[in-house]
Amino acid sequence: MDILEAIKERRSVRNFDGNSLSENSRKILLNIVEHSTSPFGGSVTIRLKKFDIKDGYKPSTYDMIKGATDFFMLGIGNDEASSLTAGFRFEQVVLKAWQLGLGTCWIAATFKGSTFEDGNIWPEGEKLRVICPVGTAAKQSLMEKVTRLSLGSKKRRPFTELFYDRDFEHPLSPKNRFGLALEMMRLAPSSTNSQPWRAVVADDTVHFYYKPQSKSSVLDCGIGICHFHETEKYQSHNGKFFKATYPPVSHESWKYIYSYKSN
Numbered sequence: 001m002d003i004l005e006a007i008k009e010r011r012s013v014r015n016f017d018g019n020s021l022s023e024n025s026r027k028i029l030l031n032i033v034e035h036s037t038s039p040f041g042g043s044v045t046i047r048l049k050k051f052d053i054k055d056g057y058k059p060s061t062y063d064m065i066k067g068a069t070d071f072f073m074l075g076i077g078n079d080e081a082s083s084l085t086a087g088f089r090f091e092q093v094v095l096k097a098w099q100l101g102l103g104t105c106w107i108a109a110t111f112k113g114s115t116f117e118d119g120n121i122w123p124e125g126e127k128l129r130v131i132c133p134v135g136t137a138a139k140q141s142l143m144e145k146v147t148r149l150s151l152g153s154k155k156r157r158p159f160t161e162l163f164y165d166r167d168f169e170h171p172l173s174p175k176n177r178f179g180l181a182l183e184m185m186r187l188a189p190s191s192t193n194s195q196p197w198r199a200v201v202a203d204d205t206v207h208f209y210y211k212p213q214s215k216s217s218v219l220d221c222g223i224g225i226c227h228f229h230e231t232e233k234y235q236s237h238n239g240k241f242f243k244a245t246y247p248p249v250s251h252e253s254w255k256y257i258y259s260y261k262s263n
């Protein structure tokens with residue numbers, strides 16, 4: 001399965017078959033964690049932990065997640081760069097997991113941190129902000145179906161509502177040079193499916209913005225930009241991310257976040 005197929009097919013999995021990860025899958029995922037990079041800086045630590053649920057010790061996701069024994073835990077600094085990097089780096093792991101036939105679900109709200117921490121110490125400035133189960137999906141439970149339905153998880157906003165040509169007034173054509181990468185960004189997961197990412201294309205540059213919706217909006221942008229970048233790499237485009245000194249000024253309450261210039 002190539003990366004575009006993984007992006008198109010991935011969905012959040014909340015019901016797992018109860019089995020632990022194989023040693024091989026664990027090794028591959030930890031290797032991706034180690035080699036995942038980000039151009040945004042910040043401070044992020046990604047750990048993978050197996051919980052022995054038979055011992056009676058149960059990490060709490062308020063019953064949102066069933067049958068998972070392996071969880072990623074993300075220590076994330078309290079600044080924009082760290083949130084962007086967490087989204088950008090960990091989504092590389094999520095996509096790889098899907099390619100290996102494993103399900104995941106980003107969890108930033110519905111978990112009880114103290115039941116995961118277990119004496120964990122994070123580098124200075126980082127806190128456990130996200131956990132993510134990983135394992136083989138079981139048949140979708142009724143609860144999972146209801147959750148997905150209430151979040152509208154299958155739906156995404158139309159391309160022309162998110163991406164603009166130069167001036168925030170003219171919607172971008174999906175046939176634009178960046179059309180495929182932005183389409184893959186559109187399909188990314190986000191907290192409560194809020195899809196905060198926006199972009200303006202000016203010639204060979206994409207300026208990324210976000211519409212603040214929740215505490216996780218910048219993290220969500222990191223995830224969307226990861227999809228964008230994976231698609232650029234897939235097409236053998238090798239652009240550069242940078243902070244523009246004078247990005248186009250948006251007319252709405254969108255916040256500028258980063259730019260990408262094609263080589």
Ligand SMILES: Cc1cc2nc3c(=O)[nH]c(=O)nc-3n(C[C@H](O)[C@H](O)[C@H](O)COP(=O)(O)O)c2cc1C
Pocket residue numbers: 010011012013064105106107108109110111151152153154188189190191192193216219220223
């Ligand atoms: C940063 C982030 C935080 C999330 N937090 C939660 C959460 O706390 N609980 C939960 O059940 N789902 C959570 N989700 C999953 C989203 O609800 C899901 O990605 C969205 O509805 C789109 O569905 P999909 O992932 O199946 O495409 C989170 C997703 C992201 C990206």
